[in-house]
Amino acid sequence: ERQAPGEVEDNNGTMFLGPSGEVLNKLLDNANVSRNEIYMTNLIKCHLPKNRKPKQQEIEACHHYLDQEINIINPEFLIPLGHYATRYLLQKYNQKIPSKHDFYKLYGTLHYIHQQKIYPVQHPAAPLHDGSLQPVLEKNYHKLSIFSHPCKWAPTCPMKHYYEKGLLDKKWRELYCFGDWESCKRYQMEEQNKYHEDWMLPDGSYDEILKNK
Ligand code: SF4
Incomplete structure (x- = not known):
């Protein structure tokens, strides 16, 4: 999900044509994800003059369409591309918006908010403005x-087992x-044949309540 279509995309009815589309295609190819496997949509439904940033009143005018798409499709993962789409989803799910300085920390981290998985990533146009961002986009999209x-x-x-016994939060x-799962400490230790206790949580912390259950 991204902020708004460009002029060519608006005319063609297809998302991500042009330079940022090429970047996106490469990032998806690297991740072995085909465009056919994902549903892509825009927060703002029509082209904004000179590709300017969306205004709050334009977001307010359009977001109902996105909300309906989310309701109908009920996606397992929501993947907002860039600042505006990410900020909108945080607002939609009543989350605090980080400061401009800290906003980038949301990218590349999976969040579970009100039973919805949200994985924000940088907009594919970002490396066109700052080439040094390319490696982090590759990592996050991978x-x-x-x-x-x-x-x-x-x-x-x-x-x-703990979850089925009602001892573990679904999150x-x-x-x-x-x-x-790649970021799970348990998974990482299994891969390295390292010992860990059964009650170690995926982030590496321990929940004593789970001990001997
Ligand atoms: S907790 Fe277990 S199943 Fe879940 S990601 Fe880690 S190793 Fe895999």
């Missing part, structure tokens, strides 16, 4: 490749087992 399937340990992991399973 993560999309792992969202298409759960962690290989999900059927047998003790976290499943752990959604954020890691069915989300960013």
